[in-house]
Amino acid sequence: MTVFVLAGNPNVGKTALFNLLTGTRQQVGNWSGVTVEKRFGVMKYNQSVHVVDLPGVYSLSPFSAEEKVATRYLINEKIDTLINIVDASNLERNLYFTIQLLEFGKPIVMSLNMMDVAKSRGIKIDILKMRERLGIPIIPMMVRKSEGIGEFLKTLDMPIKSLNFKINYNQKIEDAIGKIENLITSLPQSKQHNSRWVALQLLEGNTEVRELFKKEDILSKVDSIIKELGFYLELSVAQTIREERFRWIGELLQEVVTFDYVKEKTWTERIDAVLTHKWLGIPLFLLFMFLTFQMTFTWVGTPLQDILDDWISGPFSETTARILTSIGADQWLIQLIVDGIIAGVGGVLVFVPQIFVLFLIISFLEDSGYMARAAFIMDKAMSKIGLNGKAFIPLFVGFGCNVPAIMSARTIEQPKERLITILLSPFMSCTARLPVYALFISIFFVKYQSLVIFSLYLLGIIVAIILGLTFKELFKKEEDSIFIIELPPYRIPIVKSLLLSTWDKGKKFLKKAGTVIFGMSVVLWFLANFSWSGMVEMDESLLADLGKLIAPVFAPLGFGTWQAGVSLISGFVAKEIIISSLSIVYGAGGDSIAHLTTIIQSVFNPVSAYAFMVFVLLYTPCMATLVVMKKEIGSWKWPLFSLMYSFSIAWIFSFVVYQIGSLFI
Amino acid sequence: MTLSQCHIGDKVRVKSLRMSENKSKRLMDMGLIPGTTLEILRVAPFGDPVAIKLRGFQISFRKSEAKNIIVEAI
Ligand SMILES: Nc1nc2c(ncn2[C@@H]2O[C@H](COP(=O)(O)OP(=O)(O)O)[C@@H](O)[C@H]2O)c(=O)[nH]1
DSSP states (O other): OEEEEEEEOTTSSHHHHHHHHHTTOEEESSOOTTTTSOEEEEOSSOTTEEEEEOOOOSOSSOOSHHHHHHHHHHHHSOOSEEEEEEEGGGHHHHHHHHHHHHHHTSOEEEEEEOHHHHHHTTEEEOHHHHHHHHTSOEEEOBGGGTBTHHHHHHHHHSOOOOOOOOOOOOHHHHHHHHHHHHHHTTSTHHHHSOHHHHHHHHHTTOHHHHHHTTTSSOHHHHHHHHHHHHHHOSSOHHHHHHHHHHHHHHHHHHHHEEESOOOSSOHHHHHHHHHTOTTTHHHHHHHHHHHHHIIIIIISHHHHHHHHHHHIIIIIHHHHHHHHHHTTOOHHHHHIIIIIIIHHHHHHHTTHHHHHHHHHHHHHHHHHTHHHHHHHHHHHHHHTTTOOGGGHHHHHHTTTOHHHHHHHGGGOOSHHHHHHHHHHGGGSOOGGGHHHHHHHHHHHOGGGHHHHHHHHHHHHHHHHHHHHHHHHHHTOOSSOOOOEEEEOOOOOOOHHHHHHHHHHHHHHHHHHIIIIIHHHHHHHHHHHHEETTEEOOGGGSHHHHHHHHHHHHHGGGTOOSHHHHHHHHHTTTOTHHHHHHHHHHHHOSSSHHHHHHHHHHHHOOHHHHHHHHHHHHHSOOOHHHHHHHHHHHSSSHHHHHHHHHHHHHHHHHHHHHHHHHHHTO | OBGGGOOTTOEEEEEEEOSOHHHHHHHHHTTOOTTOEEEEEEEOTTSOOEEEEETTEEEEEOHHHHTTEEEEEO
């Protein structure tokens, strides 16, 4: 199997090229987040070729967790050919990364993308000369319009030779490179990697490359070489190497680039003048947030949801029941399928339209370039709670689902800020919690629908702010905060990319509905209808016994019934299951939705219903969220901490709501 | 003069970066090295961070960083 690896700066069209090469047959390691995961796929044109899409980075010296993914891949994994995708309208910075890849020494093909943008800016590139100078195939492309892909594929088909690219740094640096190469020649690591590249990366302080040698005792020798070199140089070693690379690039560009004309103001600057305007910036930002939620919940998501709901609880359930009866299925099996599975899974499936609409909007904001502006606008405010502007993106994604939210926190360089962002994400009310709100609102708060939903989302944000302030005090930061972000040009997103990334994020919900929720519905149904002695009334079932055990915990909050207890416990698996289990434990027997409504009306009152929603909003993150927290942070300590404090916070807030609210009722 | 003392619309040349190696490496990897020409585009609505144009693209960082970037007028 051959492996092609896509590498390049962020926002250069890497995802678009990846989609073009792999079609829709791609996989993302676990959750996709905001292209922070390692994605891979099979080449559309040649089944035996795998394509890996690395996160976009500016340099091989990693800084954030996301950049480490890319560097580690290059160091440790199989690579046959590197595909370096380069933004032709931004050659200088892009080539800086290219140089590091060239020095790495693996075969490279360059996809010189965004030729249209370059042209519109009057940039003309002598591609033949550039090929000659860099010694690699370079294919001008417009990935967006699929132009150049033919030639690109042809080039990939031909054997591509390893190269021997070399920049001559100043003599002092060359001497140091030589010394380090000597140090490492006998070590196995230098068999795997180009030793000149290793030497250079050590000189400029690449932490991941240092990591390779942590078991040997050469690092102290390397450090003294760097120190000695430092005496001879005017700037620091890391600075000098970078400067020489940029000087080399400058000379190259002198030869290969000519300007037809120079454009004073780009479109992006004009749009920014409005969107990040001193007075208009914030109102516009708030307007976009408002529109996002309005579209998700009111204009598009909910109408679609209603249609789906009517269909599932009406014709679909009835038809299924009729078919099952006609083929002579046992009554209990019909109940299991209709009241257990269809009620359980269907109750969740109806929210799929909203989830997809929200993810579509998030993908649009990302691909268009606005997300970076949101981070720019929000940075100052976020810094007040110990975060930085980049945390806005994960927290916003959290309204969709906390799992990709936590993963997208990888772009945050500073470990403490990243940790706080991860811990706060679960308080952003994810779409899985919506079914619960929707049910209770439809029963108790029909008139105040928007107000109640809004108050819950706001409460989540307020709790996050209070906790952010607390964490900020608790772990006083030694490392100082970092906020450095590119504001990429505005671009009209590619429809296919948008749909693919929406699908990527949303399909997990479908999968969850088909697996975990399906399974839980079956289990819950059995537990709710059986005891050790066989099928019984639900009140005597195993589930009731379990529920009665924990119900007292929730009694002070106004929902001390075994049914509520059970639904909250099962909601730990996935919050959507709260509604599935409520439908199962309350909905048994007949026309489920109407039945459920009547029962809930008799066991809850508006105050306890609101307390219940508050509890669902704030309590323990779902299992998937805790697992991804563990994966991202690397220990169970914080997820367990999160589990406990969220539960306590939820209990306290619910308690206060119920006790105070009850005074007025 | 430091970058933080400049005004919107100013074009200046970087002389040196006076900050932790971590931060300066990040800025340099994005092309902000001594000798680079910068243009100050905007300040965020809340007064921080700033948006800078260099080598044909835009980056943003905080005023606390701008204070440590020494520049000269061109
Ligand atoms: N004008 C133009 N835009 C492109 C081209 N290729 C990609 N884009 C746009 O560039 C943006 C970033 O592309 P994406 O694939 O998400 O970049 P990535 O961040 O490198 O993965 C998207 O909005 C694309 O529509 C191109 O050849 N020309």
